[in-house]
Amino acid sequence: MESIRIYWTQDNTDWQLWDEFIQRNPRGIYLQIHSWLDSYRSYGFTPELLLAKDLDGTIIGGLGVVLAGVGPMKLLIAP
Secondary structure (H helix, E strand, O other), X not given: OOOOEEEEEOOHHHHHHHHHHHHHOOOOOHHHOHHHHHHHHHHOOEEEEEEXXXXXXXXXXXXXXXXEXXXXXXXXXXO
């Protein structure tokens, strides 16, 4: 039985691996790469990465998002 690890991250190494994954994947889109998501910082948003990796540490899926909000109200945006 294959095991999958799913976790939230902001680690630079994970972002680099994610960008490579997006560029290799025929379904990958520019709006999911780190530089695009990081551009939202100028609006006060925080980029986050939800990754799914197999036991070998290979990315098999994920989602780049930005978090916006004030106080306890948070909005998750997935371009």
